[in-house]
Amino acid sequence: MNLIVDIGNTSVKMAVFQGNSLQEKWVFPLSDFFKIFQEILNQYPEIGASILSSVVNSVSEEKKLLQKHTKLVELTPILSFPFKNKYATPSSLGKDRIALVAAATAQFPTKNTLVIDAGTCVTYDFKNAKEEYLGGAISPGLEMRFKALHKFTAKLPLLKPEGKFELTGNSTETSIVSGVINGLLLEIDGTIAAYATEYEDLTIILTGGDTQFLSMRLKNGIFANSNFLLEGLNYILEFNKTQ
Ligand SMILES: Nc1ncnc2c1ncn2[C@@H]1O[C@H](COP(=O)(O)OP(=O)(O)O)[C@@H](O)[C@H]1O
Numbered sequence: 001m002n003l004i005v006d007i008g009n010t011s012v013k014m015a016v017f018q019g020n021s022l023q024e025k026w027v028f029p030l031s032d033f034f035k036i037f038q039e040i041l042n043q044y045p046e047i048g049a050s051i052l053s054s055v056v057n058s059v060s061e062e063k064k065l066l067q068k069h070t071k072l073v074e075l076t077p078i079l080s081f082p083f084k085n086k087y088a089t090p091s092s093l094g095k096d097r098i099a100l101v102a103a104a105t106a107q108f109p110t111k112n113t114l115v116i117d118a119g120t121c122v123t124y125d126f127k128n129a130k131e132e133y134l135g136g137a138i139s140p141g142l143e144m145r146f147k148a149l150h151k152f153t154a155k156l157p158l159l160k161p162e163g164k165f166e167l168t169g170n171s172t173e174t175s176i177v178s179g180v181i182n183g184l185l186l187e188i189d190g191t192i193a194a195y196a197t198e199y200e201d202l203t204i205i206l207t208g209g210d211t212q213f214l215s216m217r218l219k220n221g222i223f224a225n226s227n228f229l230l231e232g233l234n235y236i237l238e239f240n241k242t243q
């Protein structure tokens, strides 16, 4: 069994895989790492290998613990990947983005694929039909947009995503909700449309913490998969076991 660990800027995602099949998944703040890790080890003593992807600093204690209890593969640029990385600054590329591209290559070989990860940030990652990763884009995530309006103004309140919103906000609150949610939906739909103009037969994946909220509000033709990054990490782990 494999233990998959994805440390993002908002939350840690851990999952246990048996082969290609996800058995169980946990989402929690980094401060709960030691408690949850111990619970997982007790529940799944069969775990042999693990892989760690982190986009935050100072995870040396978490790494030590994984090394102590499992055969840890850390996601670094020296691992083998199933795609050609054409990012101009590969050493600064987010580990999470590498995992997303690995998942795209594994699950959509020979397809032009755009992966949208709606987490703390929204990242766009594109790999072409020749399994070349070209890069993409980084923009503020949903929660970050609400927080930024509050933090950088004197009068705007801190709001959270709501189920319902109007195009034309008629109050401060509904104007903020409209601006943030419509802004992000139009950004995503517009980005997809721009890629679709340039690349035929485009496959689009939506993942990350805001997958559910966004997928029901976006245009059709998008595969929503909250576990895409974890699947990519599991694939990289298996890929490197056989190298
Ligand atoms: N219960 C929740 N707690 C925190 N964030 C949540 C929750 N539900 C949805 N979200 C959204 O998910 C985003 C974080 O997604 P996630 O994929 O965990 O990010 P990251 O990989 O950057 O840690 C937040 O910015 C927020 O918009």
Ligand SMILES: CC(C)(COP(=O)(O)O)[C@@H](O)C(=O)NCCC(=O)O
Pocket (backbone or CB within 6 Å): 008, 009, 010, 055, 092, 093, 094, 095, 096, 097, 117, 119, 120, 121, 122, 123, 138
């Ligand atoms: C863009 C990110 C902050 C996204 O992190 P997340 O929202 O998933 O927590 C992360 O992928 C990162 O730190 N990237 C480094 C810069 C780059 O990818 O070029």
